[in-house]
Amino acid sequence: MQFSQIVDDLADRLNLTSTDSQTRLGREVNRYYRRLRTALGMADATTRAVAVSAAKVLGVATVTFSGVQKITRVYDDTSGTRRYLTEKHWDELREKNPGTNNPTEWATQSADDDTVTILLNVLAQDTDVLKADGFLTTTDLSGSQVPAFPEDFHDILIEGVLADEYRKRERLDLAKISKAEYEARLSDLRMWFAKSLNKANQQGELATTRSSFLGGGSGGGSAPSGGTSYIQTGLVTFDRDPDAPFAVTASSAVVPNLDADKLDGLDSTAFIRANGSTPLTANWDAGSFEIRAETLESDIATGTAPLTVASTTVVTNLNADKVDGKDLGTSSDTQVIFNDGGTTLSGSSGLAFNNGTGELIVNGAIHGSKSAGDALVQLTVATVQDWTIGADFSDSSRLKIAPALSVGSGDLVIIAATGIEQLKFAATQSASSNANTLDDYEEGTWTPVISGSGGTAGQAYTTQAGLYVKVGQLVHATFNVELSTEGTITGNAQISGLPFAAHATYGGISAISWASLATNWVIIFAEVLSNASLASLVGAPAAAGSSYTNLAAADITDTTILRGTIIYRAAA
Secondary structure, three states, rough: OOOOHHHHHHHHOOOOOOHHHHHHHHHHHHHHHHHHHHHHOOOOEEEEEEEEEEEEOOOOOEEEOOOOOOEEEEEEOOOOOOEEEEEEEHHHHOOOEEEEEOOOEEEEEOOOOEEEEEOOOOOOOOOEEEEEEEEEEEEOOOOOOOEEOHHHHOOHHHHHHHHHHHEEEEHHHHHHHHHHHHHHHHHHHHHHHHHHHHHOHHOOOOOOOOOOOOOOOOOOOOOOOOOOOOOOOOOOOOOOOOOOOOOOOOOOOOOOOOOOOOOOOEEEHHOOOOOOOOOOOOOOOOOOOOOOOOOOOOOOOOOOOOOOOOOOOOOOOOOOEEEOOEOOOOOOOOOOOOOOOOOOOOOOOOOOOOOOOOOOOOOOOOOOOOOOOOOOOOOOOOOOOOOOOOOOOOOOOOOOOOOOOOOOOOOOOOOOOOOOEOOOOOOOOOOOOOOOOOOOOEEEEOOEEEEEEEEEEOOOEEEEEEEEEEEEEEEHHHHHEEEEEEOOEOEEEEEOOOOOOOOOOEEEEEEEEEEEOOOOOOEEEEEEEOOOEEEEEEEEEEEHHHEEEEHHHOOOOOOOOOEEEEEEEOOO
């Protein structure tokens, strides 16, 4: 039974339902559990039953289980049916030569704080999982934990607690019955421990390690087979020629200190030593593999190439002393042009290229200096024609002319890759303080809202659309809004949601059209206030003559329509 089941059983028998009562019963169960451990000679710490599993290792007769300190039984259920192995003493099992069938016997070989290694009566022929039941030390029982003795004796804890509870309630007749049952069942449990092959395990008396079988002597006598290790101090001689003296199953482990006379039938003279003391006796073909070294040196005489390369691929980071026999060590060699500016062109013919097209291709920048009034780059053509500077038209590669571009008496034409003439500004404006600089152009949409200076809620629209064009700081914002539900509007009526905040000094004012207002108006304006992204609605009502006033929330209806274009100056 689990700890929680024991407590629930006690609560049902005693008709206790409160959480405090069950907590108290749990403490009493653990108190009696500690008494039992002391009476039975078990370890001081509380133990609980656990179920663990571990996979067999091919060719090995031992299996190590983790998360357990003592194992009571081992079984195999890989076939779908639980088959229990018979427990033996370790000394008895190790004397047997291990077989190669399914394991039928086991013995504890070693144990520590949380692992137990068992010895099987076979060398594993597969990696199937074995399972085991055992015990693990804990502080106190709780939750689903199980006492560390057979379930048939779990009622001892129940009878012990019942005896105390009945005595507290002065039900001495019931207390006497439970006490007698507790004593009788405790005697039965002591007898079970005395008969069990696990007595030493249960009482913590089993040594935690087993000494390995140690071979020895001066001869090559037989040694036990299986997974048990042993040390051979004498000379082992094999006489099986031409057969192999011994066989090793597949293993990647290195045998330390093994000094062999030959490797794959070859002695040491057939191998190159790492210290370079063994020279090659023939050409060495490394095939498709690399040869790596800090320095490669050739001592071939002049007249024979020290290195032959069949590939035309450029060798990255190769620093050669000469190129086609030309010494490039200093910029004094006049047969080449250096990119560090150290070469001065001489002669009257200038720089000429003949690659079939007459083009000069520069991957990088062209830098130069000139006298005042002279052109840095000058093109002379026989007839008037366009001067085209080509560039990659992608966003990541642009043609930049700085600090200024003067077109003289001609036209500046910008042609995109598609043939469409366009001038593109960056998505994010870089504002300029120069009054004569155009620093932004943008087109887009905005969402106009009929709102109130005191708050807006619950509106619905039949139409709600807005477009804008921004050139520099000047914004043209058109809009068309038609309400289907007025909702709640308080304060003065406004149009909010303008795409840009207005200038700090003043935004601007524009006349708009309207329909379905609650009041008759002669004219209505949208006035954009400074530093705001909204426009107040002001106008002249029919009854007030030429005086202007703000439109109030009461002027708006469920079907109000407002249309127009608001022109104002933005903050940037």
